[in-house]
Amino acid sequence: MKDDTEARAARIPADGKANVTGAADAKGAAGAKGAHVAALIREMIIQDELPPGAPIRERLLAQRLAVSRTPLREALRILSAEGLVELHPNRGAVVAAPSDQEVGDVLRLLGALEAYAGEVACECATEDELREMWALHFEMLAAYQRGDRLAYFHRNQDIHLALVRASRNGALIAQHGLLNARVYRVRYVANLRTKRWESAIKEHEAILQALERHDAAEVARILRTHVTLAWEKLQALEQDEAAVKPAMPAFR
Amino acid sequence: MKDDTEARAARIPADGKANVTGAADAKGAAGAKGAHVAALIREMIIQDELPPGAPIRERLLAQRLAVSRTPLREALRILSAEGLVELHPNRGAVVAAPSDQEVGDVLRLLGALEAYAGEVACECATEDELREMWALHFEMLAAYQRGDRLAYFHRNQDIHLALVRASRNGALIAQHGLLNARVYRVRYVANLRTKRWESAIKEHEAILQALERHDAAEVARILRTHVTLAWEKLQALEQDEAAVKPAMPAFR
DNA sequence: GCCTCCAAAATGGTATGCAAACGTCCGGCC
DNA sequence: GGCCGGACGTTTGCATACCATTTTGGAGGC
Structure with a gap:
């Protein structure tokens, strides 16, 4: 089974393609690859492809998104600032599972x-x-x-x-x-x-x-x-x- | 003149040492070097050491803070998400100068x-x-x-x-x-x-x-x-x- | 049988090297 | 004299390689 997330039941379909929440990336929000990756991951989290509490393996996710680890890590920092992922120093990132x-x-x-x-x-x-x-x-x-x-x-x-x-x-x-x-x-x-x-x-x-x-x-x-x-x-x-x-x- | 920011008049002294704004870095806010660098730059911006509109040169600032460019770039992404710096793709970062x-x-x-x-x-x-x-x-x-x-x-x-x-x-x-x-x-x-x-x-x-x-x-x-x-x-x-x-x- | 300690593998963190893009400056041309 | 074009230098962006830390599996001892 290559893509194990395909099997998840609670997948949230979005009738539009992206920016489901209307998260208006403000004026100077950057247009680099890292920001793009952040948007991708954000959608994955919102659509429950990455469920809350799931650990984020950098190497794995990087190759799935066909990018290197550098922009991926930048994306994680952005999402952390947004509160969508939690960063545990030296222990990796997990999708935020708010209480x-x-x-x-x-x-x-x-x-x-x-x-x-x-x-x-x-x-x-x-x-x-x-x-x-x-x-x-x-x-x-x-x-x-x-x-x-x-x-x-x-x-x-x-x-x-x-x-x-x-x-x-x-x-x-x-x-x-x-x-x-x-x-x-x-x-x-x-x-x-x-x-x-x-x-x-x-x-x-x-x-x-x-x-x-x-x-x-x-x-x-x-x-x-x-x-x-x-x-x-x-x-x-x-x-x-x-x-x-x-x-x-x-x-x- | 090596450190031209030293000459600025409007420098804002903080009687504490850091976290002047009480910006409570939420629970999972990361404790990696990047986050630390972000905190440093945040203080520099708040204290007007980096005045609004000033361009941020990665190599220069990186060596001034005695870190490599990678954590510095991560810090800039964080600060961009916070709205303190603006990222212009392929054209660098500037301190946000809000209208x-x-x-x-x-x-x-x-x-x-x-x-x-x-x-x-x-x-x-x-x-x-x-x-x-x-x-x-x-x-x-x-x-x-x-x-x-x-x-x-x-x-x-x-x-x-x-x-x-x-x-x-x-x-x-x-x-x-x-x-x-x-x-x-x-x-x-x-x-x-x-x-x-x-x-x-x-x-x-x-x-x-x-x-x-x-x-x-x-x-x-x-x-x-x-x-x-x-x-x-x-x-x-x-x-x-x-x-x-x-x-x-x-x-x- | 269980706990502890050690080692190896895997993962995140950092640094550096290379490529592409942008701005600038100089020279030629109109 | 002014304007346009190309080449150069600088800077950012990405990828890979290396290092530190954690975790996990197993072996040995209690």
Whole structure:
């Protein structure tokens, strides 16, 4: 078996080809090979080809990506700064496996960021931007009607991305993209497993309506909790499962 | 003249030795030589030894830091991800020289982050943490009385750092540290040049009092604007100067 | 049978060498 | 005199080779 990752079940398909999270590599972010390799590995991590906790063997991965170890190592340093991999000195790199605590921290932070973005967007979003958000919202509704959870998830992400972009704050957009990449996989899984389609749609509608009303406080209020809700529901769900089967080993 | 940076006037002295910004290198942040070099360069940038816009010559800087080019290049990739240097493919690296727009973006984002941290701290800050913040506040007052702008600036930073830490959100603390590093120098200069000592102190008092009252909304409201105020005042000041001497070349 | 210690293999870390790209400078040409 | 073009030097980018550290397998002793 040459490519053992092919067998993984939890593979996350992306309907686009790359830059799934909208991680906007800022202006001077480099265009060297190392940055390109970093993007490749980032996608591999997000799509669960490199699952959390997996050790990264430099020589192996380098020859799989058909590059030398030097650019690969540069890529790992970049991803480490982004929080997607953990570097253990003299002991190699592993794909970051954030604890529940850390995931919660990042999600709460994301919620605060989006809330702020929403407040700013209330003041400065254009008609076109609002229209585009509504369009994405309806595409999301369409995916909901068809039961297409993947498309639903991506339109959902697109809406949040559009909202953040409407803030016109480059630093905010970049930070949001980075943090989003760190929890992308968790949110995807949470989206698949929880049953809260309807409430999320209602919240989105409320957000967009509040945006049109320029009701910044309301936008912020909803976004704060909206971002973390799916995850909290998933945690509750897992606790229930754990209560049913307490003998399950700590597999995380 | 061998070391031309020695002659710079705007050198920023740090009374501690390192980690001036409290940039908390997160858990798995690597302990290899590359990360160490990155920390060195970060300090050099923050302390204005490497001024914004300065090109970074790999061989030169490598031998000055007594390391080879490989770890130095890794360090540059890290700093690029942090937004402190810009990498131009095949054309080298330069110290990031953020535009006024970008500085404003980062500062507004920082304000939003601290506001959120303040809200959380309202709920979960301990008595000890509050006492420590008051202690730092009084140290800041002492520096104010002595006219020691450097100590004042550092105690000021310490207070904000303590506030963010009180949020107990690792991701928030880390992001705050990174963003803070990007505007550290600007804020230092703004602190030196503007005359708003008193109002800043009043605001800090109001923040701490609101914290004790668990008045999250008030804490957030003040912090939002507090962070950007010094910078805005500096911009107004520079515009006045520009109005007086309009013939000044575009020197930043 | 288990623990400990040692050695060898593998892995990450660093340094250096080579190739390609960019900027610059000088000379020729219009 | 000004402009264009080519050659040179410098600098970055990548790859490979070497070194240090860790880990793992096994053999010996308790």
